[in-house]
């Protein structure tokens with residue numbers, strides 16, 4: 001009798017590097033793209049491991065971290081002050097690495113068998129110091145293992161990523177079938193059957209975490225809009241919609257398996273084509289009657305909120321709604337793609353209140369610091385939202401390479417946006433000029449706080465969408 005020796009499947013390590021910034025808050029944030037790739041690789045028969053450097057609760061070794069979490073699963077991140085880059089020397093705040101300690105990262109790496117390939121993701125361009133540091137650790141621990149870098153920063157600034165972070169390869173754009181074949185060729189692995197790609201795939205690699213306060217889902221990938229400040233079309237070209245029934249089943253499976261009640265939608269355009277996707281999805285969920293809650297940390301399109309959608313969302317358990325108003329100035333609205341008017345905002349609010357949403361469950365994103373924007377425009381927008389009893393959430397503009405607004409941003413900004421990605425950090429208000437200054441903005445934020453009391457769960461939030469982010473007014477204790 002012959003025994004055929006089975007060789008172990010190739011080992012792929014996924015790494016989500018640290019955030020390096022003045023503030024960060026976990027607003028249902030997970031590296032979903034990386035986890036989807038992990039799911040594909042797992043389904044293709046690879047052995048997959050994950051280290052999420054941002055998640056100190058799951059990945060600390062020596063120094064356990066229990067975050068303060070909101071009742072809905074969002075929470076604080078562990079932070080360690082680090083040396084501030086010279087560019088930020090005038091900013092009187094602590095610059096931090098968010099997540100596990102470098103020592104814990106090393107211990108995590110030591111525990112793992114040598115990987116055959118490491119896939120590192122990246123998010124904001126100005127967080128590249130965390131990416132660079134993670135890749136340096138990986139190269140020290142596994143000098144002979146190829147390290148590939150993908151994600152937002154790698155896609156938007158591949159040359160910078162190549163020269164500064166020095167991975168073995170930079171992947172621009174989404175993970176494709178060709179890339180999967182390359183991973184197979186590199187590791188000598190032949191999957192039993194060709195695994196599906198994101199959207200048709202099984203579950204993301206959620207098992208990479210020991211513990212979940214929340215999970216993330218998306219019903220579509222990409223966005224049919226072209227807002228001039230947004231990079232969605234560069235990161236996910238096209239608009240791919242996922243079939244409804246399997247999605248509803250996924251929520252059931254995740255709820256049952258992980259006992260998680262909070263789900264965050266990662267869609268860029270959740271309500272687009274609602275009659276064929278979101279509405280049937282909500283109806284399918286309703287039939288299943290799960291005691292779950294849904295959150296939309298990405299702003300949803302106000303114009304697309306109908307009475308039916310408002311009622312179905314309420315019945316399905318949505319209770320954190322973020323609406324993208326951007327501004328009430330008609331000229332700026334036009335510049336940003338004519339997606340919404342003040343009348344449509346009022347109509348949407350009416351539907352949401354009729355459906356039973358409370359003022360506290362709704363927040364409205366307003367953009368601040370766009371090239372050429374006046375402070376008067378921002379205060380008028382804030383006033384309009386406050387008048388309606390809703391809390392505005394100020395999203396400070398961060399210039400993004402490759403977007404339609406990029407060249408205008410480079411023209412008006414005193415910072416070397418093209419040379420140094422740290423200058424994209426919205427703490428600098430790089431395009432605010434004399435109009436939108438830190439002092440004026442701080443005063444405006446104080447007004448908002450006075451109207452609502454201090455309730456900063458989203459300030460400095462790490463939102464899943466590539467949307468300009470806010471910074472908290474106070475440092476975390």
Ligand code: SF4
Pocket residue numbers: 223224225226227230231232233268269465
């Ligand atoms: S900002 Fe939102 S609506 Fe506009 S292109 Fe980006 S994802 Fe789409």
